[in-house]
Amino acid sequence: MIRTRLAALPLLLVSAPALATISVPERKIVAAADEGADRNLALLEKLVAQNSGTRNVEGVRKVRDMLVPEFAALGFSTKWVPMDQVGRAGHLIATHKGKAGTTRMLLIGHLDTVFEPSSPFQTTTREGDKLHGPGAGDDKGGVVVMLAALRAMKAAGTLARANIEVVLTGDEEAAGTPVDIARADLVAAGKRADVALDFEGLVVIDGQDYGSIARRSAREYTITSTGQTAHSSGIFSPEVGDGAVYELARIIDSFREELPEPNLTFNIGLVAGGATAGLSADEAQVTASGKTNVIPPIAIAKGDFRALTQEQVDRVKAKMEAIVARHLPRTDARIVFKDGYPPMAPTPGNQLLLDKLNAINADLGLARMPALDPLKRGAGDISFVAQYVDGLAGLGPASSGDHTPEERVDLTSFPRQVKRAAVLMTRLSQ
Known part of the structure; x- marks a missing residue:
């Protein structure tokens, strides 16, 4: 500039x-x-x-x-x-x-x-x-x-x-x-x-x-992962796959391992998954229901990340999107960023x-x-x-x-x- x-x-x-x-x-x-x-x-x-x-x-x-x-x-x-x-x-x-x-x-x-x-x-x-x-x-x-x-x-x-x-x-x-x-x-x-x-x-x-x-900067994001629901005995099978919660856990842990760099912080502040899961209107609460013997079809996490320059913001955002796009078997996921404070x-x-x-x-x-x-x-x-x-x-x-x-x-x-x-x-x- x-x-x-x-x-x-x-x-x-x-x-x-x-x-x-x-x-x-x-x-x-x-x-x-x-x-x-x-x-x-x-x-x-x-x-x-x-x-x-x-x-x-x-x-x-x-x-x-x-x-x-x-x-x-x-x-x-x-x-x-x-x-x-x-x-x-x-x-x-x-x-x-x-x-x-x-x-x-x-x-x-x-x-x-x-x-x-x-x-x-x-x-x-x-x-x-x-x-x-x-x-x-x-x-x-x-x-x-x-x-x-x-x-x-x-x-x-x-x-x-x-x-x-x-x-x-x-x-x-x-x-x-x-x-x-x-x-x-x-x-x-x-x-x-x-x-x-x-x-x-x-x-x-x-x-x-x-x-x-x-x-x-300060920017919020929401990750929503989905998978096939079935009886828990079928978890990780080729027909059913890994389920939404494991997909979300993969994404969060990949952030922890792959994103760290100077002047960057990122956090998950809210997470839930199950047979059902949904955010409240103000996105400050998430409700979920399920059973231990049911593979969850949906999981949601909300977090934020903070960076020092716009170049860092853009680069980290692209890395997060690439991590989300990798997917475990029979799952899908997306990340949505909310407008926030620039650096x-x-x-x-x-x-x-x-x-x-x-x-x-x-x-x-x-x-x-x-x-x-x-x-x-x-x-x-x-x-x-x-x-x-x-x-x-x-x-x-x-x-x-x-x-x-x-x-x-x-x-x-x-x-x-x-x-x-x-x-x-x-x-x-x-």
């Missing part, structure tokens, strides 16, 4: 010695970030208290309603893009027009969480330097960091010149289908941008902050953005951030624009226990993430 737009932005890309001191506006950003803790916490608690599970359409819209005034106060125009056609609430898009010709920045976050109204995890609790609550880190904490960074820029006078488009999706945790409709607005924004900045959580390992310049491959432009952030870290007296191993985090919305624009992920706060009832966001990480993001956007807009 050839990148051209960033090549026209020498202030962004050219390596240079770190500044001896930060500028006067940047000092104002630092002060605003340090002074905004109470406001940030109040907004975060308000957002987390509102359930916005992906399928809770009204809940997602209520979070939107809380955020629209926040963006409006910063001079952003906002619009809501409904996603009724894919069974989701919609996306909030906020736009700030700055000085013509300066870097066009796309900021990415999301309104939804994995915790639907049926989840027992609904309450928010302050625990010292942590806030325990559904979505506190993923991604309501990230949205709060984004807004706090923009407020700090406004306080310092650097927001006025910045060209920024914000896309907050309402279904990041379970994208609506078809994906090409669900992510059309995000992709269009990516094509308009010069830089994409994703405000999902900061990864901290053993006290070390990491920058994310790559995220792997955000590591690129020189992504690395240069992290280099720019590390120059800021040096100026702020913060530790250098190495590039995170992409195996350490899941897929995300920034991947949908990665083929069009260079980007950096992980600008939200640090958290632990994401997607579980133990989700806790680290409130001490907010000031440094706000400073990093605000100074980065300020320098990109110059």
Whole structure:
């Protein structure tokens, strides 16, 4: 892939010695970030208290309603893009027009969480330097960091010149289908941008902050195997063959033996077979019935695989299809792939953005951030624009226990993430 737009932005890309001191506006950003803790916490608690599970359409819209005034106060125009056609609430898009010709920045976050109204995890609790609550880190904490960074820029006078488009999706945790409709607005924004900045959580390992310049893909698949049914005494005979369950077991074990390679993971998360087998409408359950003395005519498995580049995605998919097509005697099988998240491959432009952030870290007296191993985090919305624009992920706060009832966001990480993001956007807009 050839990148051209960033090549026209020498202030962004050219390596240079770190500044001896930060500028006067940047000092104002630092002060605003340090002074905004109470406001940030109040907004975060308000957002987390509102359930916005992906399928809770009204809940997602209520979070939107809380955020629209926040963006409006910063001079952003906002619009809501409904996603009724894919069974989701919609996306909030906020736009700030700055000085013509300066870097066009796309900021990415999301309104939804994995915790639907049926989840027992609904309450928010302050625990010292942590806030325990559904979505506190993923991604309501990230949205709060984004807004706090923009407020700090406004306080310092650097927001006025910045060209920024914000896309907050309402279904990041379970994208609506078809994906090409669900992510059309995000992709269009990516094509308009010069830089994409994703405000999902900061990864901290053993006290070390990491920058994310790559995220792997995520794609689901369903394997259905079939065979001839008969009395179990005829199993493996030329007339009956091996049955659907052995065919499915062959495929799964062949995946285990033949697919492994760097940056690839693949998993079977659901499996069943018997005289009957079928998936539920939401494909989260499978029911089966049978007897031990009956050769099963059907078996079903669902899984996912994750890869780092589109070339790897295509190559692994072809290998999986070839394995499925081999077949045991008197059996058949097919694999169906579901649209998912594309990869955000590591690129020189992504690395240069992290280099720019590390120059800021040096100026702020913060530790250098190495590039995170992409195996350490899941897929995300920034991947949908990665083929069009260079980007950096992980600008939200640090958290632990994401997607579980133990989700806790680290409130001490907010000031440094706000400073990093605000100074980065300020320098990109110059």
